[in-house]
Amino acid sequence: MSQVVLEKLKERFRDAILETHNFQGNETAQVKRESFLEIMHFLKDECGFEMLLDLCGVDHLPETPRFEVVYHLKSFSRGYRIRIKVRVPEDDPVVPSLVSIWKGANWYERECFEFYGIKFQGHPDLRPLLLYPEFEGYPLRKDYPHKKRQPRIPLLKPETR
Amino acid sequence: MGLETAFGEGWITTKLEFFINWARKYSLFQYPFITACCGMEYMSTMAAHYDLARFGAEFTRFTPRQADLLLVVGTINHKVAPVLRKVYEQMTEPKWVISFGACASTGGFYDNYAVLQGIDKIIPVDIYIPGCPPRPEMVLDAFLKIQDKVQKYKLLEQK
Numbered sequence: 094m095s096q097v098v099l100e101k102l103k104e105r106f107r108d109a110i111l112e113t114h115n116f117q118g119n120e121t122a123q124v125k126r127e128s129f130l131e132i133m134h135f136l137k138d139e140c141g142f143e144m145l146l147d148l149c150g151v152d153h154l155p156e157t158p159r160f161e162v163v164y165h166l167k168s169f170s171r172g173y174r175i176r177i178k179v180r181v182p183e184d185d186p187v188v189p190s191l192v193s194i195w196k197g198a199n200w201y202e203r204e205c206f207e208f209y210g211i212k213f214q215g216h217p218d219l220r221p222l223l224l225y226p227e228f229e230g231y232p233l234r235k236d237y238p239h240k241k242r243q244p245r246i247p248l249l250k251p252e253t254r
Numbered sequence: 255m256g257l258e259t260a261f262g263e264g265w266i267t268t269k270l271e272f273f274i275n276w277a278r279k280y281s282l283f284q285y286p287f288i289t290a291c292c293g294m295e296y297m298s299t300m301a302a303h304y305d306l307a308r309f310g311a312e313f314t315r316f317t318p319r320q321a322d323l324l325l326v327v328g329t330i331n332h333k334v335a336p337v338l339r340k341v342y343e344q345m346t347e348p349k350w351v352i353s354f355g356a357c358a359s360t361g362g363f364y365d366n367y368a369v370l371q372g373i374d375k376i377i378p379v380d381i382y383i384p385g386c387p388p389r390p391e392m393v394l395d396a397f398l399k400i401q402d403k404v405q406k407y408k409l410l411e412q413k
Contacts, residue, residue, distance in 0.1 A: 224368070225333045232367040241367060246336050248375045 095120040095173040098140055106132060121176040129179050130189040133164075137194050142166040142175065145191065148201035150209035154235035158182040160211055164191075181211060190216040208233040271409050278322070278348075279404035280310035282397075285321035287341060290328025292355040295387040304390040309397050318344045323400065324377075329357035330370045342377045348407060352396055353379045356386045 099113045099120050109128035114121050124132050136142045146165040153159060158180040166175050181188055190213035191198040200222055202213040207221040210231040221228070228243055242252050286296060300306050300314075315321040318341045330338055342351070353373055356362040359382040361371035373379060380403055381396045 237367065242332070242371075243367070244332050244335065244370070244375075246339055246376065249377075250375055252371045252375055 094118060095175050098136075098173055098175055101140065102132065102135075105135065119176060120174070121178060123178045123180070126179050126181060126188065129177075130191075132177070133191055133194055136166060136175070136177075140173070141168045141170050142173065143169055145195035145197050145201070146174075148191075148198060148205060150205045150211055150233070152209060152233065152235045160186055160209060162188050162205065162211060186211045187214050188212070189214050190219075192216055207231070210234065272405075274409065275405045275407050278407075279401040281313070282309075282311040282323045282350075282400065282404070283313050283315050283321045284311055284323040284325055285315050285318045285341070285345070286325045286327055287338060288325075288327040289330060289334065290355075290357060292327045292357070292387045295390065295393070296325065296327050296354065299390040299393040304394065306394070306397065309394070309401070311397055318342070319346065321345055322349050324349065324351045325354050326351065326358045326373050327354040329362065329364060330373050331368045332370055333368070335370050335376050338373065339376050350380045350400055350403065351377060352400065353382045354393070354396075355388055356384060359384060362386060 096115060099115070099122060102122055103110050103113065106124075106128055109125045109132065110122055111125060112123040144167045146167045147163075148165075149163050151161040151163060153161060160181045160183065162179050162181065164177040164179075166177065167173070179188060186209075188211060190202055192202065192213075193215065199216070199218075202216055203218075203220060203222040205211055206213060206216075206219055207224060208231060213219060224232075225245060227245060230237055230241075244252070286293075288296060298304060300312070306312055311323070318324065322345065324342060324345060326338065342349075351373075353359045357364065357369070358373050359379075361369050363386075365371070370376065381399050383392050383396045385392055
């Protein structure tokens with residue numbers, strides 16, 4: 094249904110759109126990080142995507158670039174949905190923040206930063222959101238040890254199963 | 255027509271320890287520490303159909319300082335673990351603890367960075383109720399077992 098949006102994107106941004114596909118009605122575009130902010134502005138202002146539904150991180154560990162951030166947009170006025178993906182390398186895990194476009198991106202980006210260590214450039218207050226302050230590391234990265242625990246108080250017995 | 259009419263104006267003899275434990279076990283004041291979906295099953299146990307009040311434990315307290323039975327109902331993660339320890343420490347002796355459901359007892363299927371693998375890692379536990387969530391019958395059975403444990407409590411041999 095949102096195929097027309099993908100066509101518009103490809104026509105307007107050409108090389109910045111690395112790949113598009115449509116699996117069971119989920120229109121998806123993989124975009125270059127350099128043009129990402131411009132593309133998102135275009136989607137909000139000219140394609141009518143009023144709402145950022147979700148934002149999440151992905152860790153594709155053996156691959157390069159390692160990380161990916163996935164954005165889901167919704168247009169209520171036109172009934173469109175679209176998914177935008179942007180890949181970021183491990184040595185420079187930075188994506189432009191979308192808080193200036195959709196205010197709702199604020200906590201999503203803080204959560205993504207906390208669990209994957211992906212930084213959002215231009216975020217007004219990029220602090221961890223959910224875990225306790227003593228927590229170290231990024232627990233949803235694939236190289237975070239599966240059995241690693243960080244208790245806040247001394248335990249009566251070891252935490253094994 | 256209660257028990258008192260059967261005795262008339264007579265009197266009975268008993269041991270102080272037996273009498274105190276008997277009074278305690280039929281008036282358990284509980285503090286439910288509910289963090290997850292097991293709370294629904296706790297509510298159904300408390301409500302009219304299963305009616306925990308029949309066992310003298312209908313009185314839910316809203317501060318641990320007035321409770322003598324701590325029910326840990328639901329998943330405890332590392333973030334909330336110090337809170338649970340503090341709640342337990344605020345309860346006055348004698349006190350008992352029921353670990354309600356798979357998550358509180360072992361961490362359940364949450365074997366990850368965030369979840370404490372059983373509350374017995376931070377506080378002593380008297381009865382574990384398995385199940386995800388446990389049936390109300392299992393909760394009632396746990397209360398009966400706690401009552402047995404209260405009845406056997408030694409006043410003079412305290413921890």
